[in-house]
Amino acid sequence: MDLRRRINERRGEFLLFALTPPRQDASPARAREIADLTLERLRVLDLDGLVLYDIDDESDRNPDERPFPFLPTMDPADYLSRHLQDANVPAVVYRAVGKYEEAELRSWLGAQDPQRVLSVFVGATSSDKPVVTTLRRAQVLRAESAPDLLLGGVAIPERHRRTGEEHVRMLAKQAAGCSFFVTQVVYDVNAAKNLVSDYGYACRSRGDDPVPIVFTFSVCGSVKTLEFLQWLGVEVPRWIENELRHAEDTLGASYDLALATARELMTFCRRLEVPFGINVESVSNRRAEIEASVDLAARLQDELHR
Amino acid sequence: MDLRRRINERRGEFLLFALTPPRQDASPARAREIADLTLERLRVLDLDGLVLYDIDDESDRNPDERPFPFLPTMDPADYLSRHLQDANVPAVVYRAVGKYEEAELRSWLGAQDPQRVLSVFVGATSSDKPVVTTLRRAQVLRAESAPDLLLGGVAIPERHRRTGEEHVRMLAKQAAGCSFFVTQVVYDVNAAKNLVSDYGYACRSRGDDPVPIVFTFSVCGSVKTLEFLQWLGVEVPRWIENELRHAEDTLGASYDLALATARELMTFCRRLEVPFGINVESVSNRRAEIEASVDLAARLQDELHR
Numbered sequence: 383m384d385l386r387r388r389i390n391e392r393r394g395e396f397l398l399f400a401l402t403p404p405r406q407d408a409s410p411a412r413a414r415e416i417a418d419l420t421l422e423r424l425r426v427l428d429l430d431g432l433v434l435y436d437i438d439d440e441s442d443r444n445p446d447e448r449p450f451p452f453l454p455t456m457d458p459a460d461y462l463s464r465h466l467q468d469a470n471v472p473a474v475v476y477r478a479v480g481k482y483e484e485a486e487l488r489s490w491l492g493a494q495d496p497q498r499v500l501s502v503f504v505g506a507t508s509s510d511k512p513v514v515t516t517l518r519r520a521q522v523l524r525a526e527s528a529p530d531l532l533l534g535g536v537a538i539p540e541r542h543r544r545t546g547e548e549h550v551r552m553l554a555k556q557a558a559g560c561s562f563f564v565t566q567v568v569y570d571v572n573a574a575k576n577l578v579s580d581y582g583y584a585c586r587s588r589g590d591d592p593v594p595i596v597f598t599f600s601v602c603g604s605v606k607t608l609e610f611l612q613w614l615g616v617e618v619p620r621w622i623e624n625e626l627r628h629a630e631d632t633l634g635a636s637y638d639l640a641l642a643t644a645r646e647l648m649t650f651c652r653r654l655e656v657p658f659g660i661n662v663e664s665v666s667n668r669r670a671e672i673e674a675s676v677d678l679a680a681r682l683q684d685e686l687h688r
Numbered sequence: 689m690d691l692r693r694r695i696n697e698r699r700g701e702f703l704l705f706a707l708t709p710p711r712q713d714a715s716p717a718r719a720r721e722i723a724d725l726t727l728e729r730l731r732v733l734d735l736d737g738l739v740l741y742d743i744d745d746e747s748d749r750n751p752d753e754r755p756f757p758f759l760p761t762m763d764p765a766d767y768l769s770r771h772l773q774d775a776n777v778p779a780v781v782y783r784a785v786g787k788y789e790e791a792e793l794r795s796w797l798g799a800q801d802p803q804r805v806l807s808v809f810v811g812a813t814s815s816d817k818p819v820v821t822t823l824r825r826a827q828v829l830r831a832e833s834a835p836d837l838l839l840g841g842v843a844i845p846e847r848h849r850r851t852g853e854e855h856v857r858m859l860a861k862q863a864a865g866c867s868f869f870v871t872q873v874v875y876d877v878n879a880a881k882n883l884v885s886d887y888g889y890a891c892r893s894r895g896d897d898p899v900p901i902v903f904t905f906s907v908c909g910s911v912k913t914l915e916f917l918q919w920l921g922v923e924v925p926r927w928i929e930n931e932l933r934h935a936e937d938t939l940g941a942s943y944d945l946a947l948a949t950a951r952e953l954m955t956f957c958r959r960l961e962v963p964f965g966i967n968v969e970s971v972s973n974r975r976a977e978i979e980a981s982v983d984l985a986a987r988l989q990d991e992l993h994r
Contacts, residue, residue, distance in 0.1 A: 572878040572925055579927035619878055621885035
């Protein structure tokens with residue numbers, strides 16, 4: 383069953399793999415090479431879709447020094463249309479909507495084949511940041527120009543920990559057209575369970591079925607990647623941070639931890655009957671970490687009830 | 689192997705059961721009846737020790753209405769000496785030291801048989817509360833009057849979540865004579881794991897072995913007991929609160945949750961080689977909850993490596 387139908391039927395148990403587009407200064411030949419290599423690497427997986435991130439300079443959100451330098455990356459929509467046409471699964475294209483003019487966003491939305499493309503809109507990374515198009519406005523544009531294109535929203539367990547209201551935000555996003563959610567990388571399983579629980583019970587109390595929440599997992603091969611995750615806003619529980627910092631094999635330890643976290647969350651969602659998808663990404667572009675991410679996706683794929 | 693020796697050798701895997709003494713206005717005959725009934729109930733267990741709480745009116749600590757009224761209870765040391773002489777295991781007697789005059793504390797300490805009695809000193813419940821004897825002073829009295837009597841300290845994962853320094857406090861308490869720790873009731877396994885991890889790594893980095901941490905578990909048979917736990921300062925993760933509030937069988941659900949929490953923590957401590965003990969209490973005095981607590985202790989007893 384395809385991704386679009388699964389989401390429309392509010393069924394989960396699907397597998398995505400997330401990619402960051404190549405650097406903006408990569409030549410077309412190099413970008414194509416990267417795309418081909420990536421698709422080759424992912425061929426071992428039976429994916430339901432790709433996720434393409436829209437990388438924004440988030441230094442406004444976090445005053446701390448970025449552990450990896452910010453390098454502008456290709457627009458994910460361009461990368462998809464130019465270099466990933468050989469992918470035989472749909473793509474969930476992220477759009478940091480604040481970067482785009484309305485007309486540009488509208489024409490892109492209108493040009494997409496809803497069988498091949500889904501989108502996740504991301505709003506401003508901080509309230510101070512000037513935006514060209516607001517998240518609210520982008521949602522309206524999608525409803526007007528591309529009502530059949532499935533729209534996802536971002537769900538952040540860490541924000542729920544602070545506000546206790548992320549599930550209310552999710553319901554508001556659903557009212558604005560979202561039919562699925564994607565989290566950032568999950569290291570704090572308890573925060574994710576709290577959000578799933580509040581969201582699930584809030585849906586039931588309205589007599590409504592929850593929509594799929596896609597949980598993102600990633601390995602971490604070094605203390606530098608760990609610090610980058612934290613810089614990105616991922617809350618890493620203290621005990622996990624300690625294990626990673628003291629591990630002889632950081633990558634192996636993080637693989638085991640990510641697997642355990644994913645399994646716990648999958649069991650929890652099934653019991654609560656909240657549909658979920660799995661998304662795996664490699665936060666770093668080191669080869670060992672990318673390969674371990676593909677291994678993690680393969681392992682989780684075997685545990686999905688598809 | 690007895691409790692005292694296990695603690696002295698920094699070995700864990702022991703089982704305690706905690707009791708709240710009868711109401712202060714109970715007649716001696718009634719107190720004896722309660723003691724006999726309790727010992728009869730606990731006979732099915734192979735306990736390594738009892739824990740006797742020293743209940744203090746904590747309304748200064750929490751301005752919210754107490755879900756159960758505060759009723760003064762018998763002094764745990766009196767209850768032990770008068771009515772629990774038939775217990776064939778040592779008792780860990782709590783002392784809310786702020787309530788006692790130095791002379792009284794000193795004479796009690798000097799009169800105890802260290803083979804039969806251990807103690808846990810508890811300091812002021814809030815910094816505003818006037819105390820007769822401070823925790824620091826009580827620790828000195830113990831070192832002077834009863835150096836052989838094993839002293840435990842309170843360890844609070846919830847405080848670690850706020851301060852990130854509970855493990856430093858534990859090391860300071862060890863320097864002041866504590867040779868084991870006891871937590872309040874654990875519902876947030878993640879908070880407990882964070883504390884164990886920070887404490888364990890801090891000990892190793894000093895070239896020292898960690899001392900046993902006794903984790904307390906309890907069932908919860910009603911929303912009122914849940915609210916009482918929260919009033920006492922136990923942080924119940926949102927997802928657990930939701931499960932308990934929506935469960936058809938709250939007691940059964942809380943039993944399963946406590947068992948899962950205890951197992952996760954036991955596995956975690958063994959892997960980190962931090963010795964642990966298990967303490968089970970019934971927060972409420974409803975018969976069904978007491979019986980479920982005894983069942984929980986029996987179940988956990990089977991999983992200890994004694």
